[in-house]
Amino acid sequence: MSKRKFSTTRDILRFEGHDRAAYWRRFAMLLTLSAVIATMGMLRDSGAVVIAAMLVAPLMTPILGIAASMVMGWLGRAFKLALIVSGAAVICVFLAWFLVYIADVPRGILIPDQVLARTDPGTEDLIVALAAGVAGAYVQINRSEVSLLPGAAIGVSLVPPLSASGVLMYFEEAAEAYEAGLLFATNLGAIILSACAVYIVYAARSVVFSKGRRKLNFTASVVVTLAFLTFVVIQLGKSTYNRYLETRTEAQLAQTIRDWADPVSVEIIRVDVNAQRKQADIWLIVDLPIEAAFKVSSIAGLLPESLRENPLVDVLRNELGPGYLVVVRFQNRIGAQVILGTENVQQAPDVEEISEDN
Known part of the structure; x- marks a missing residue:
């Protein structure tokens, strides 16, 4: 050396x-x-x-x-x-x-x-x-x-x-x-x-x-x-x-929620799955039809009929299986599309369509 x-x-x-x-x-x-x-x-x-x-x-x-x-x-x-x-x-x-x-x-x-x-x-x-x-x-x-x-x-x-x-x-x-x-x-x-x-x-x-x-x-x-x-x-x-x-389950869960809501516009804010603890945290916003702004009713009554007939809880159970603790933060909003200068008010386009255009 x-x-x-x-x-x-x-x-x-x-x-x-x-x-x-x-x-x-x-x-x-x-x-x-x-x-x-x-x-x-x-x-x-x-x-x-x-x-x-x-x-x-x-x-x-x-x-x-x-x-x-x-x-x-x-x-x-x-x-x-x-x-x-x-x-x-x-x-x-x-x-x-x-x-x-x-x-x-x-x-x-x-x-x-x-x-x-x-x-x-x-x-x-x-x-x-x-x-x-x-x-x-x-x-x-x-x-x-x-x-x-x-x-x-x-x-x-x-x-x-x-x-x-x-x-x-x-x-x-x-x-x-x-x-x-x-x-x-x-x-x-x-x-x-x-x-x-x-x-x-x-x-x-x-x-x-x-x-x-x-x-x-x-x-x-x-x-x-x-x-x-x-x-x-x-x-x-x-x-x-x-x-x-978890990553694969989160992607599948997000797609399942979109399929559940279709054709209603839904914005998924967060999907967080913990496979080891069997817990899931889901944040989403569903666009209500324009007519909901003029109705006095419960939140469930304002939802589109297709979403009332097929509850999200059932969809999640089919996707994740029994035994999961799921926290769903569900928020509704009125989605409208207005042509300024006219009285033409239509249903807002799907959130995903807007994102793709941008």
């Missing part, structure tokens, strides 16, 4: 420098700042602030240190760093919960989109994390490419999922908090595995493929990492499959 490679390897393995206490103090400070920024950014629903938290987060370095220690067969150091990262993750979750608690955010309000964005991990997140791990390890080895490190930090999400988990625990959304934690676990395992591959390719082939205790330690650590990732992938596979089912 050349002098330069030896120096680079030593810097990667001993990233704390000569004063470890000072490094870990800085680590604690930056981790706290990152958790605070991420939590406040999520509460304000600001993506820019959350990105700032990604840049401040110091977790990438010790995670890459775990990978480097595994490759070199230093299981004791790898285990110690893994404990530090796990402890830091728990602290981030608790800190986020505490910040929301101190802010006394009402539990009845809608959860911000920036929080919910971290509750739907899938296999695509695993691919992103693998690529980010390669980028981070590559930057460590090739110091001339250090400008790429912020991009790797933004590409993989470490502190924001932990903060989202803490916020969701405050809102008593345990299932969503677990999903946010799963996103962090996905990133953690994928970064370690892909960084190991980069270190092996660039500098550590002689260590990994040599005989002796180091090779045995490396093999054991990789097996543990793969087992962890296998568990994560199984969970991600379930989430991805559920999301596919």
